[in-house]
Amino acid sequence: MMNRLVFCLSSAALLASVKSVSPPPCDSEIYCTGPILHQVQKAKLFDDDKYFVDMKLKAKPDVVLSAFHNLSNEMPNGAVPPARLREFLAVNFEKPGSEFEPWTLPDWHDKPKFLEGIADLKLREWAEKIHHLWKSLGRKISSGVKDHPELYSLIHLPHPFVVPGGRFRELYYWDSYWVVNGLLLSEMTDTASGMIRNFLYLVNRYGFVPNGGRIYYEKRSQPPFLTLMVESYYQTTKDKDFLREALPALEQEYGFWMQNRSVAVKVDGAEHLLNRYHVQVGRPRPESYTDDLELAEGLSDGDKEQLWMDLKAGAESGWDFSSRWYIGGDGLRDTRTSRILPVDLNALLCLNEKTLASFHRILGDGDSAARYDQAAARRQGAMEAVLWDAEKGAWFDYSLLMHSRHVEFHPSNLAPVWAQCYSRPEMGERAVQYLKGSDALRFPNGVPTSLRDSGQQWDFPNAWPPLQHMLISGLSKLPSDDAQQLAFDLAQRWIRTNWMAYTKHNAMFEKYDVNGDGKPGSGGEYEVQLGFGWTNGVALQLLEQYGAALTSGSRQVSAGVLLPLVIAAALVLQ
Numbered sequence: 001m002m003n004r005l006v007f008c009l010s011s012a013a014l015l016a017s018v019k020s021v022s023p024p025p026c027d028s029e030i031y032c033t034g035p036i037l038h039q040v041q042k043a044k045l046f047d048d049d050k051y052f053v054d055m056k057l058k059a060k061p062d063v064v065l066s067a068f069h070n071l072s073n074e075m076p077n078g079a080v081p082p083a084r085l086r087e088f089l090a091v092n093f094e095k096p097g098s099e100f101e102p103w104t105l106p107d108w109h110d111k112p113k114f115l116e117g118i119a120d121l122k123l124r125e126w127a128e129k130i131h132h133l134w135k136s137l138g139r140k141i142s143s144g145v146k147d148h149p150e151l152y153s154l155i156h157l158p159h160p161f162v163v164p165g166g167r168f169r170e171l172y173y174w175d176s177y178w179v180v181n182g183l184l185l186s187e188m189t190d191t192a193s194g195m196i197r198n199f200l201y202l203v204n205r206y207g208f209v210p211n212g213g214r215i216y217y218e219k220r221s222q223p224p225f226l227t228l229m230v231e232s233y234y235q236t237t238k239d240k241d242f243l244r245e246a247l248p249a250l251e252q253e254y255g256f257w258m259q260n261r262s263v264a265v266k267v268d269g270a271e272h273l274l275n276r277y278h279v280q281v282g283r284p285r286p287e288s289y290t291d292d293l294e295l296a297e298g299l300s301d302g303d304k305e306q307l308w309m310d311l312k313a314g315a316e317s318g319w320d321f322s323s324r325w326y327i328g329g330d331g332l333r334d335t336r337t338s339r340i341l342p343v344d345l346n347a348l349l350c351l352n353e354k355t356l357a358s359f360h361r362i363l364g365d366g367d368s369a370a371r372y373d374q375a376a377a378r379r380q381g382a383m384e385a386v387l388w389d390a391e392k393g394a395w396f397d398y399s400l401l402m403h404s405r406h407v408e409f410h411p412s413n414l415a416p417v418w419a420q421c422y423s424r425p426e427m428g429e430r431a432v433q434y435l436k437g438s439d440a441l442r443f444p445n446g447v448p449t450s451l452r453d454s455g456q457q458w459d460f461p462n463a464w465p466p467l468q469h470m471l472i473s474g475l476s477k478l479p480s481d482d483a484q485q486l487a488f489d490l491a492q493r494w495i496r497t498n499w500m501a502y503t504k505h506n507a508m509f510e511k512y513d514v515n516g517d518g519k520p521g522s523g524g525e526y527e528v529q530l531g532f533g534w535t536n537g538v539a540l541q542l543l544e545q546y547g548a549a550l551t552s553g554s555r556q557v558s559a560g561v562l563l564p565l566v567i568a569a570a571l572v573l574q
Helices: 002-010 012-018 035-043 049-053 061-073 082-092 113-117 121-137 143-147 175-185 189-206 226-237 240-260 286-295 301-317 343-362 366-386 411-419 425-436 465-476 481-505 533-546 559-573
Strands: 138-141 262-267 270-275
Touching: 035 049, 035 061, 035 082, 035 286, 049 286, 061 082, 113 121, 113 533, 121 138, 121 175, 121 481, 121 533, 175 189, 175 226, 175 465, 175 533, 189 226, 189 240, 226 240, 226 343, 240 262, 240 343, 262 366, 270 343, 270 366, 286 301, 343 366, 343 411, 411 425, 411 465, 425 481, 465 481, 465 533, 481 533
Parallel strands: none
Antiparallel strands: 262 270
């Protein structure tokens, strides 16, 4: 104990920049706090800070901490030079990847039925290749993680799963909604069920679903799509027993968001309860440690802590990072995510409330169904009072600091159309006109995440698969021919962009550049990643929905020929 005390005192100067009264990202003194994390990350031994915190320990944490204590005591001020840090890591850590074991997806098979509905033979062949990609993205956690969890940052999960790909070696939350939908189209219901059961397990363990399957994600979540994953699975299987088994965890997760991520806002004399992203962990993200330290240089301790909280809230949003979260400035340091009420989060929770009501009705509990119906109605009213702009014809994020809406374009401004969470039919059509007048449709390769080129990855010129799908799905639910045609046109653009990138690079990417035919996206904290889970899932869903009309050729498609086919296909899917 005395040695540990001396070590902590000798390292005080090194850790002064990360003092915080808030809790750490997790309890590990190696992966989430402490001098090893601080010195290794500050030394920038790896191109990506995530690499170190994904490494496995070769000995118990106390042994490794003691070894580092002895090493640092040999150095002036406890600062270990990079060469000695590398030697220390080689002795005490293993490279990421040893936490998984070989696994063959047992329910994968050739030629799922949806392929037959894709008329363009090149697109059908490509869809089959995407279907094959599931095999390269499947992961099974080794038994060592369960037996010795203290040696890993990975959270043990009871079932194998599909990962996004690239640096994202573990399970991620909101990515998995589109992965599950893709797996269901690929007729891989067992793998999809296992993934959902992993999320249910996480809710039972933590009270919510963490951002991803690492302990350094334990204090933050991501957009809560678990209820919709269960809904997708139920619509495919009609398994009421699974629904009954899942429902308590879904309600527990909903309770977490209402108790820990809600805020009351008063507009025009009336108080409304809406939700936000909010993570009360005022320290650097372990997986982006040096980025967070450097961004906060020169700030007071209190301002550092608030910035780090808001960066984690930005990560919780899934949009990490974006000018969408800036207040009072034009840089990442102006991120104030927790002070913003996001349109898409509230639309998603509205849809969750309606879906939970439907689950209770299916299981014969009318009283519980009525409670969730009432919650959805209250939220819909709050969204229309706080977020809806009748003049512009769309919903906009609300700033709790400025007491006003942020009126810049984001695809999320139409999320209530996707969620069907609005009171009057004309609001959906008004939103279509807003989109058409926004300048966001003038790009041939997708709808950009914003019209501001900030250098962040969730801004122009990047287009992201989940946002394309939510936008297209929402438009396809509207009754007008105009909205239906726009949905198909956006699907055609997106599929052709993905297909062209695949033909050029033999890969699916996490995001794409709206300015280049088949050009991968860029910007943000890391290089564009391959794989890619949600990209594959979105492509398969659009190919299934519009496969009779989509083409790998010119984007110029005859509306007169294709529109009846599109409308007919949409009616069949309803």
